[in-house]
Amino acid sequence: MGQATRNIANSFTTSGVITSSGVDNTSLNNITDLSLGGSLILLSTSTASSDATISITSGIDSTYDEYLFVFNNLHPATNDAVFQFQGSTNGGSSYGVNITSTAFRTFHNDAGSSNGLNYEGANDLAQSTNFQYLMEGIGSDAKEAGSGTLRLYNPSSTTFVKHFVSDTHFRQKSDATQRNLNAGYFNTTSAINAIQFKMSNGNTDSGTIQLFGVK
Amino acid sequence: MGARIRSLANNFSSTGKLLAGGMNNASLSGITALPSGASPGKMRLLSTQTASSSSSISFTSGIDSTYDIYKFEFINMHPATDGANFQFQCSTDGGSNYNTTVTSTYFQAFHFENDSATGLEYAAAKDLAQSTSFQNLFTGQGNDNDHTGTGELFLFDPSSTTFVKHFLSNNNSSDASDITINQIPAGYFNTTSAVNAVQFKFSSGNIDAGTIKLYGISTS
Numbered sequence: 159m160g161q162a163t164r165n166i167a168n169s170f171t172t173s174g175v176i177t178s179s180g181v182d183n184t185s186l187n188n189i190t191d192l193s194l195g196g197s198l199i200l201l202s203t204s205t206a207s208s209d210a211t212i213s214i215t216s217g218i219d220s221t222y223d224e225y226l227f228v229f230n231n232l233h234p235a236t237n238d239a240v241f242q243f244q245g246s247t248n249g250g251s252s253y254g255v256n257i258t259s260t261a262f263r264t265f266h267n268d269a270g271s272s273n274g275l276n277y278e279g280a281n282d283l284a285q286s287t288n289f290q291y292l293m294e295g296i297g298s299d300a301k302e303a304g305s306g307t308l309r310l311y312n313p314s315s316t317t318f319v320k321h322f323v324s325d326t327h328f329r330q331k332s333d334a335t336q337r338n339l340n341a342g343y344f345n346t347t348s349a350i351n352a353i354q355f356k357m358s359n360g361n362t363d364s365g366t367i368q369l370f371g372v373k
Numbered sequence: 374m375g376a377r378i379r380s381l382a383n384n385f386s387s388t389g390k391l392l393a394g395g396m397n398n399a400s401l402s403g404i405t406a407l408p409s410g411a412s413p414g415k416m417r418l419l420s421t422q423t424a425s426s427s428s429s430i431s432f433t434s435g436i437d438s439t440y441d442i443y444k445f446e447f448i449n450m451h452p453a454t455d456g457a458n459f460q461f462q463c464s465t466d467g468g469s470n471y472n473t474t475v476t477s478t479y480f481q482a483f484h485f486e487n488d489s490a491t492g493l494e495y496a497a498a499k500d501l502a503q504s505t506s507f508q509n510l511f512t513g514q515g516n517d518n519d520h521t522g523t524g525e526l527f528l529f530d531p532s533s534t535t536f537v538k539h540f541l542s543n544n545n546s547s548d549a550s551d552i553t554i555n556q557i558p559a560g561y562f563n564t565t566s567a568v569n570a571v572q573f574k575f576s577s578g579n580i581d582a583g584t585i586k587l588y589g590i591s592t593s
Contacts, residue, residue, distance in 0.1 A: 162382060165389030180391055187393035189401065196414020197588055223448045223584060258553045260482035262493045277482060277493035284488035311448055311523040318449045321523040321545045323555065341545040341555035345486070347519050372446070373418050 197373040198226070204369075206232065206362040214369055215250035215352040220314035222371035227310070227353070229326065229367055231303040234296050236360025238331045241296060241304055242289035243355045245313075245320070245344050250352035254287035259342025261291060267334035281338070285345060289356070292324055293338055296357075297331040303365060304328030306338075313350035319343040320350050416444070419587045424580035426453065432587050433468035433570040438532035440589030445528070445571070447544065447585055449521040452514050454578030456549040458499075459514055459522055460507035461573045463531070463538070463562050468570035472505040477560025479509065486551040496556075503563065507574065510542055511556045514575070515549035521583065522546035524556075531568035538562040 169180025201217040244253035261281035266273040281291040293304040306326025324340040384395030419435040462471035479499040484491045499509045511522040524544025
């Protein structure tokens with residue numbers, strides 16, 4: 159038995175079952191469809207560390223119909239900051255796509271003296287290239303942060319507008335719980351291929367943004 | 374060494390590791406279930422249907438007691454008729470009839486592209502009270518070339534024969550009058566029979582284009 163044949167034989171047990179030394183990650187390179195797998199595919203994780211912006215410039219393409227961003231404990235350097243986002247049609251060279259959107263919120267302060275449900279006219283956009291608010295007025299106390307999700311649908315379409323739906327929650331600067339629901343569309347038929355997040359003033363001190371593709 | 378053995382040998386590296394050429398999707402086609410210790414994830418894509426001038430899209434398989442929660446995703450649903458309402462109903466007889474009693478709520482936020490009006494409102498005309506009509510998911514959908522509606526619908530424990538069947542939905546649409554509308558229906562199918570099929574359609578005209586995906590979500 160030649161050396162190559164011996165090496166192959168050594169990759170199998172005496173009963174013919176392939177051993178762990180017989181396969182590695184490269185062995186799976188041709189597996190493109192694991193139908194038994196989960197539907198949320200983690201594409202990237204961005205961890206903030208006193209960052210002025212967080213840009214995701216890869217992974218947003220035609221591979222998935224839906225992309226899910228998950229915000230986990232985004233903590234601003236500056237009190238009363240607004241966490242916001244915009245899209246790019248040129249791979250991140252510029253962020254300024256026309257958006258029309260809605261914004262409403264529920265809130266309740268720690269003291270129990272104030273609560274409400276209202277449309278937030280200052281947080282929506284009408285055919286504007288400004289950044290879209292996701293969480294406004296996040297506190298910068300050590301324990302204060304914001305979390306939530308943003309769904310972006312079919313960003314690579316060159317036929318339709320690009321819808322987004324966001325549901326976030328944060329602790330306000332004035333010691334209140336606030337839930338924001340924002341939705342709308344990038345009013346463009348160009349493909350969106352990058353997204354940038356930032357605080358309106360000051361850095362994002364800490365927190366993570368994960369990007370998932372939804373199969 | 375015969376040709377088959379030679380081919381086999383070529384799929385291994387000189388150190389005996391299986392190369393990518395030795396395995397492809399077909400190699401795994403015989404695996405239809407993973408052992409309990411190898412969880413594939415709690416959310417699984419069960420089926421995808423793509424509309425092409427379809428009068429309705431029905432899911433008549435895959436909705437059973439396998440999963441606790443079923444989730445539908447609507448991707449760029451485009452109507453043939455301007456201003457049509459995208460709706461759904463459920464069946465307790467495998468899709469022979471879609472007419473289960475619904476009680477629901479419906480609220481929405483809207484904003485005109487020309488910034489002339491905004492609002493957050495309960496939309497009483499879009500809810501149902503013990504009705505067997507189709508439940509609206511997003512309404513007034515424009516049919517301009519770039520107009521679509523998109524969103525998600527969760528259906529909880531449809532196979533229960535004890536409880537009503539709750540649903541939650543959150544959608545965004547580009548209205549026929551150039552308005553973005555975030556439309557949020559919820560409610561329940563007021564039946565203790567198992568729901569085992571779901572149908573989607575526009576209130577008038579066909580579904581020109583769009584994709585609906587069905588996922589199963591396990592909570593255990």
